[in-house]
Amino acid sequence: MHSKHKYLISKIFDCYQYARLERIVRYWRFKDHDIAFTNGCFDVFHPGHADYLARAADLAKVLIVGLNTDLSVQRLKGPERPINSQSGRAIVLASLSFVDAVVLFNEDTPERLIEKVRPDILVKGSDYEAEEIAGADIVKQNNGTVHTLSFLEGYSTTTIIEKLKKAQ
Numbered sequence: 443m444h445s446k447h448k449y450l451i452s453k454i455f456d457c458y459q460y461a462r463l464e465r466i467v468r469y470w471r472f473k474d475h476d477i478a479f480t481n482g483c484f485d486v487f488h489p490g491h492a493d494y495l496a497r498a499a500d501l502a503k504v505l506i507v508g509l510n511t512d513l514s515v516q517r518l519k520g521p522e523r524p525i526n527s528q529s530g531r532a533i534v535l536a537s538l539s540f541v542d543a544v545v546l547f548n549e550d551t552p553e554r555l556i557e558k559v560r561p562d563i564l565v566k567g568s569d570y571e572a573e574e575i576a577g578a579d580i581v582k583q584n585n586g587t588v589h590t591l592s593f594l595e596g597y598s599t600t601t602i603i604e605k606l607k608k609a610q
Contacts, residue, residue, distance in 0.1 A: 450533065450536050450537060451536075453536040453541065453542065453543055453544055454532045454533070454536050454543075454544045454545075454546075455543060455544065455545040455546065456546050457511065457546050457547060457548050460558050463543065463545060463558065463559070464558060466543065467506075467558075467559055467560075470503075470504050470542075475502070475503035475504045476502040476503050476504070476562040476563065477502055477503070477504045477505075477506060477559065477561045477562050477563070478498055478499065478501045478502035478504065478505050478506070478561060478562070478563040478564075478565055479505075479506045479507075479508065479552075479556060479559055479561035479563070479564055479565065479577075480494075480495070480498045480505070480506075480507055480508070480564075480565040480566060481507065481508030481509070481510070481547070481552040481555075481566075482507075482508075482509070482510070483509075483510045483514075483515045483518070483519065483523075483524060483531075483599070484507075484509060484531050484534070484535055485515065485519070485523060485524045485525050485526055485531065485599050486525050486526065486599045486602050486603065487526075487531070487534050487535075488597045488598075488599065488602060489594060489597055490593055490594040490596075490597030490598065491597075492538070493593075493594040494567065494591055494593060494594070495507065495535075495538060495540065495541060496540055497591050498565040498589075498591065499540035499541065501563050501565060501589060502561075502562060502563050504542045504543075505540060505541050505542050505543075506542060506543045506544075506545060506559055506561065507535050507541055507543070507544050507545070508545050508546075508547050508552040508555050508556075509528065509531060509532055509535060509544050509545065509546050509547070510528075510546075510547065511528050511546050511547065511548045512524055512527060512528045513548060514547065514548055514549065514550060515528075517550060518550060525599075525603065528546055532544045532546060545559075551576035551577070552576060552577060553576045553577045553580070555577075556576070556577030556580050556581065557577070557580055560580070560581070560584050560586070561581060561586060562581075562586045562587070563581075563586060563587050563588075563589060564577055564578055564581040564586060564587070564588045564589070565588075565589045565590075565591060566588075566589075566590055566591075567590065567591060567592075567593055568590040568591060568592045568593065569593070570590060571590075572588045572590060575588055575590075
């Protein structure tokens with residue numbers, strides 16, 4: 443395996459690797475790096491996702507992305523989703539230079555993962571009110587902050603899927 447490929451794969455943590463994740467989070471904390479956390483399905487990656495993640499990464503030295511597993515996406519979005527597998531979605535996210543870790547989670551919300559990471563900054567899209575963001579209470583209890591970011595106009599996974607269906 444080439445070293446760049448090993449690096450890419452090393453940025454991905456599955457649901458059962460919380461001990462490995464906790465070790466790297468401790469290292470980042472030792473290095474005095476602030477940590478931002480966001481999450482999502484990131485099913486059909488588009489410019490809106492890239493813009494959102496880049497702006498989330500600008501908020502801290504480290505960006506951790508929680509990624510819904512295939513089973514979690516199916517529960518949230520329906521039986522026809524996800525379009526791309528969790529391993530494919532994780533590789534795309536890990537390939538972004540400003541994403542430091544991609545962590546798969548099987549629950550409907552990343553609250554348990556946020557409890558493990560305890561990020562300094564929790565980031566979600568502005569379609570959420572700060573109070574309704576899963577894990578916001580945990581972050582605030584640990585003196586962290588919650589940020590909402592607007593989305594890049596004209597991009598949505600649902601719209602892309604609808605366009606593809608109409609083109610058939």
